[in-house]
């Protein structure tokens with residue numbers, strides 16, 4: 197996959213930066229729509245190659261003040277995240293190609309040992325050009341490729357999110373948090 201040139205990433209970063217005022221999820225979502233419509237998110241260099249192992253994450257831009265990070269993701273058919281949170285950061289995202297699903301969960305019980313119970317809040321299909329986002333505390337979701345081809349998405353997080361929790365379901369229906377390091381692919 198080709199190197200990400202600064203002239204490719206910088207206009208994206210500027211558009212996101214100018215949308216941080218007010219409600220960042222709505223503002224950055226709108227900025228992603230405009231970037232997509234203008235063709236700025238078409239560049240293959242924004243994404244890593246698909247992998248058999250898992251969906252891939254490419255760092256597009258880390259704001260020097262760590263107010264946001266922009267990540268391009270590539271999803272082979274059948275690939276998805278575990279149920280996860282976003283370390284308290286907001287997220288705005290757009291599907292640039294393919295078809296994704298998102299299932300959002302609400303925490304309904306906090307039990308001993310940090311375990312939680314979830315209730316499904318909504319399930320949606322997102323096609324190319326569709327935007328989405330999460331706002332803590334309603335920040336737990338699963339996200340994955342719902343189509344038959346490779347899908348690509350661009351995500352903006354409201355900070356330098358290097359760790360988050362993935363959740364594992366126990367036999368009693370309570371979920372345990374697993375602290376997970378988030379890495380980038382080339």
Ligand SMILES: [Fe+2]
Nearest residue numbers: 280282337339
């Ligand atoms: Fe997520």
